[in-house]
Amino acid sequence: QVQLVQSGTEVKKPGASVKVSCKASGYTFTGYYIHWVRQAPGQGLEWMGRINPNSGGANFAQNFQGRVTMTRDTSISTAYMELSRLRSDDTAVYYCARDVGSGWIPELWGRGTLVTVSS
Amino acid sequence: DIQMTQSPSSLSASVGDRVTITCRASQSIASYLNWYQRKPGKAPNLLIYAASSLQSGVPSRFSGSGSGTDFTLTISSLQPEDFATYYCQQSYSTLLTFGPGTKVDIK
Numbered sequence: 024q025v026q027l028v029q030s031g032t033e034v035k036k037p038g039a040s041v042k043v044s045c046k047a048s049g050y051t052f053t054g055y056y057i058h059w060v061r062q063a064p065g066q067g068l069e070w071m072g073r074i075n076p077n078s079g080g081a082n083f084a085q086n087f088q089g090r091v092t093m094t095r096d097t098s099i100s101t102a103y104m105e106l107s108r109l110r111s112d113d114t115a116v117y118y119c120a121r122d123v124g125s126g127w128i129p130e131l132w133g134r135g136t137l138v139t140v141s142s
Numbered sequence: 143d144i145q146m147t148q149s150p151s152s153l154s155a156s157v158g159d160r161v162t163i164t165c166r167a168s169q170s171i172a173s174y175l176n177w178y179q180r181k182p183g184k185a186p187n188l189l190i191y192a193a194s195s196l197q198s199g200v201p202s203r204f205s206g207s208g209s210g211t212d213f214t215l216t217i218s219s220l221q222p223e224d225f226a227t228y229y230c231q232q233s234y235s236t237l238l239t240f241g242p243g244t245k246v247d248i249k
Binding site: 058060067068069070073082084085118120123125127128129130132133134135 | 229241
């Protein structure tokens with residue numbers, strides 16, 4: 024079945040970077056965009072950006088421009104999201120989600136990766 | 143960015159109640175509006191896409207309507223498993239945005 028398996032919990036210090044992985048299975052990885060969405064404690068869902076696994080092209084929300092990088096390794100059907108210059112308010116659960124097909128609707132979600140930023 | 147607002151931010155309801163949640167966009171988004179359900183500790187679940195299309199496997203008590211800037215999610219008869227937070231999301235712009243959420247809890 025279609026599945027997205029994310030990497031495990033991370034604890035980082037302010038100013039550091041974190042790289043979260045999202046391994047896809049059960050479908051053709053290059054056929055569907057992957058979105059990254061986060062949810063901070065007590066906050067709502069925040070879209071960070073999307074990557075086209077076929078081309079590697081990506082779009083990012085303005086809030087993350089210059090701090091986020093999205094990449095993929097098609098040989099292992101895995102997408103990555105790296106966030107740099109971490110701050111305490113980057114503490115959140117980070118989700119990857121496969122698109123329905125158009126590139127604009129996150130449909131099937133991973134279980135999330137908790138990233139805690141603390142000194 | 144297109145800004146999304148939701149009302150109310152929270153509501154209390156009983157099993158069997160009809161529940162309506164409103165979502166408003168800062169500019170016209172045609173019918174490019176989607177609804178998600180989020181339960182604690184679980185990933186979001188796509189309920190409605192394109193304003194009124196029911197995602198496969200979602201119970202028919204969920205329905206969506208609207209176009210332009212104003213949209214509605216309706217649960218016709220609230221069930222115990224429906225107590226959750228609901229988010230709207232616009233897919234009109236290349237840069238997606240979510241609403242702030244509406245928490246539905248038990249009266």
